[in-house]
Amino acid sequence: MVIHMQQKKENDNIMNYDTVRLDDENNAIIIIDQTKLPGSIELIALKTAEEIWDAIYLLRVRGAPAIGVAAAFGIYLLAKQSSASDYDTFHEEFVKQKEYLDSARPTAVNLSWALNRMQGVLEAHAGEDVSKIKGYLKAEAVEIWQEDIRVCKKIGEYGLTLVKPGDGILTHCNAGQLATSKYGTATAPIYLGEEKGYHFKVFADETRPLLQGARLTAFELQSSGVDVTLICDNMSATVMKNGWVNAVFVGCDRVAANGDTANKIGTSVVAAVAKYYNVPVYICAPTSTIDLNTRTGADIHIEQRPAEEVTEMWYKERMAPEGVKVFNPAFDVTDHELIAGIVTEYGIARAPYTESLQEIFKKREQESGR
Numbered sequence: 532m533v534i535h536m537q538q539k540k541e542n543d544n545i546m547n548y549d550t551v552r553l554d555d556e557n558n559a560i561i562i563i564d565q566t567k568l569p570g571s572i573e574l575i576a577l578k579t580a581e582e583i584w585d586a587i588y589l590l591r592v593r594g595a596p597a598i599g600v601a602a603a604f605g606i607y608l609l610a611k612q613s614s615a616s617d618y619d620t621f622h623e624e625f626v627k628q629k630e631y632l633d634s635a636r637p638t639a640v641n642l643s644w645a646l647n648r649m650q651g652v653l654e655a656h657a658g659e660d661v662s663k664i665k666g667y668l669k670a671e672a673v674e675i676w677q678e679d680i681r682v683c684k685k686i687g688e689y690g691l692t693l694v695k696p697g698d699g700i701l702t703h704c705n706a707g708q709l710a711t712s713k714y715g716t717a718t719a720p721i722y723l724g725e726e727k728g729y730h731f732k733v734f735a736d737e738t739r740p741l742l743q744g745a746r747l748t749a750f751e752l753q754s755s756g757v758d759v760t761l762i763c764d765n766m767s768a769t770v771m772k773n774g775w776v777n778a779v780f781v782g783c784d785r786v787a788a789n790g791d792t793a794n795k796i797g798t799s800v801v802a803a804v805a806k807y808y809n810v811p812v813y814i815c816a817p818t819s820t821i822d823l824n825t826r827t828g829a830d831i832h833i834e835q836r837p838a839e840e841v842t843e844m845w846y847k848e849r850m851a852p853e854g855v856k857v858f859n860p861a862f863d864v865t866d867h868e869l870i871a872g873i874v875t876e877y878g879i880a881r882a883p884y885t886e887s888l889q890e891i892f893k894k895r896e897q898e899s900g901r
C-alpha cells in the first residue's frame with residue numbers, strides 16, 4: 532500500500548518537486564505520482580519491492596533515467612533492510628530483488644544499467660562487512676541520482692548548439708524533468724535556452740495512448756514559462772509543412788550500437804515526416820541509455836501494454852467496440868538513417884553511429900574512468 536505524502540497546494544509549481552528522491556530515514560523512495568498529473572501533484576512513498584515494481588510498471592515513475600534512479604534507490608533500500616549478516620546470503624538476496632525490479636519494464640535500458648551498476652559496487656566489496664557494503668550502496672545510488680542531473684545539463688549545453696533563438700522545436704512523449712532528476716534530456720536545451728532568453732516555440736505531441744506529451748510535457752514546459760503548443764500526434768506534418776519546426780528533440784529508452792533508437796511509440800513516424808520536410812531529428816541520450824551490447828534496433832525488446840490503454844483509458848465512456856483486437860506497443864524504433872545526431876553528455880554523435888558511439892564511450896572512459 533503506497534503512502535500518500537502531500538496534496539497540491541495553492542500556487543504550487545511542479546518544477547519545485549523532485550521526480551524521485553530518497554527518504555533514507557523512513558526507508559522510502561518519494562516520487563511524484565505521474566499518473567495523477569496535471570490534475571494534482573501527489574507525492575507517494577514507496578517502501579516495499581512490490582510497491583517499487585508497481586510504480587515503475589504503472590508509470591507512476593517513468594522515463595528511462597528516472598526509472599534508473601528509482602531502481603538504484605529501491606535496491607539500496609531493500610538491501611539496507613536485509614537481516615543477512617554474511618556476504619553470501621546478502622548477495623543472494625540482493626540478486627533476487629534486483630532481478631525482480633529489473634522485470635518491471637523491458638525496453639528502457641536504464642533500469643538494468645542502474646541495477647547492474649549497484650551490483651557492481653556490491654561485488655567490488657565481496658566478502659566485506661555487510662553493514663559497510665550498505666553504506667557503499669547508498670553512496671552509489673545517490674551518485675546515480677546526482678550524475679543524472681549533471682548529465683542532463685551537459686546534454687542541454689550540447690543540444691543548445693544545434694538551435695538558435697526563436698526556433699521552433701517539436702518533441703514527442705515526455706523526456707523532461709519529470710523523466711529525469713532535473714532538466715530532462717530532450718527538454719534540457721529548451722530550459723537552458725530559456726535561461727538565456729532564446730524563447731523557443733515548442734510543439735508537444737500529445738503522445739497517445741498514455742498522453743505523456745499532453746499531461747506531462749505541456750504541463751512542465753508551461754509551468755516553466757516556456758512557449759508550448761500542444762498538438763495531436765497526427766499534426767506533426769502540418770506544423771512542419773508550415774515551416775514552424777526547425778528541429779525535433781526527443782529522448783530515448785535504448786539506443787543500439789548502430790544508432791537505431793527505441794523511444795515512445797510514434798517517434799519513428801515523427802522522424803519519417805521530419806526527413807520529408809528536411810527537419811533534423813536529434814536524439815537526446817545519456818550514455819546510460821546507449822546499449823552497445825544491442826547491435827541494432829531489431830534486437831530491442833519492445834514492451835507491449837494492456838489493450839485498455841487504447842480502448843478506454845482517459846475516456847468517460849469506452850471508445851472502441853468490446854472485443855476489438857488491439858495492438859499496443861509502448862515504443863517503436865527509429866532507424867538510424869532518420870537521425871541527424873545523438874546528443875550525449877560527451878558530445879554529439881553523427882553517422883556513422885557504429886563508430887561515433889564507440890568514440891563517445893572512449894571519451895567517457897577517459898574522462899570518468901567508467
Ligand SMILES: CSC[C@@H](O)[C@@H](O)C(=O)COP(=O)(O)O
Pocket residue numbers: 590593594595596639703704705706707710711715716717743781782783784794795796861
Ligand atoms: C528522458 S526520458 C526518455 C524516454 O524514456 C521517453 O522519451 C519515453 O519514451 C518514456 O516512455 P514512458 O513509457 O513514459 O516511460
